[in-house]
Amino acid sequence: MKVAIVTGDDPHHKHLCVRLAENHNVVGILHPVVRGVAGRLRRLRNWARTYGWPLALLSASAAAPDMVSGWTMRAELARAEERHYGRFVAEYEKLDPRLIHREVDVRSTAARELLGRLSALGDAEQSFQLMASSRSD
Numbered sequence: 001m002k003v004a005i006v007t008g009d010d011p012h013h014k015h016l017c018v019r020l021a022e023n024h025n026v027v028g029i030l031h032p033v034v035r036g037v038a039g040r041l042r043r044l045r046n047w048a049r050t051y052g053w054p055l056a057l058l059s060a061s062a063a064a065p066d067m068v069s070g071w072t073m074r075a076e077l078a079r080a081e082e083r084h085y086g087r088f089v090a091e092y093e094k095l096d097p098r099l100i101h102r103e104v105d106v107r108s109t110a111a112r113e114l115l116g117r118l119s120a121l122g123d124a125e126q127s128f129q130l131m132a133s134s135r136s137d
Helices: 011-023 036-051 054-062 073-093 110-118
Strands: 001-005 023-034 100-104
Touching: 001 011, 001 110, 011 023, 011 073, 023 110, 036 054, 100 110
Parallel strands: 001 023, 023 100
Antiparallel strands: none
């Protein structure tokens, strides 16, 4: 079965891509367009529906920078992801770049056409290969 992955571009997403590529016939990786403030508000609304407004607002306030220390959740998450997923980012960079598609509007007709082209790709040997690392010994 051919697999197309639609996921973000953060290190834990790249880890997912590498792991799936090890065991599946992955024909493409699509990184969606980041939606900005509207996407964050939509996520907050979804959190509120699922967990209630108090928890949603606490979560949103935790994401805001601390005015005294300068600590931010986003920066702390970036450091943690680098520690835990750094080697997978390097492995991700070795994947065939023709199969990685960035800034895809996954709701568009062009994205559906891209998925159609990916599904028409040839056999498993062509579809997702690790590129040989260029080491100088």
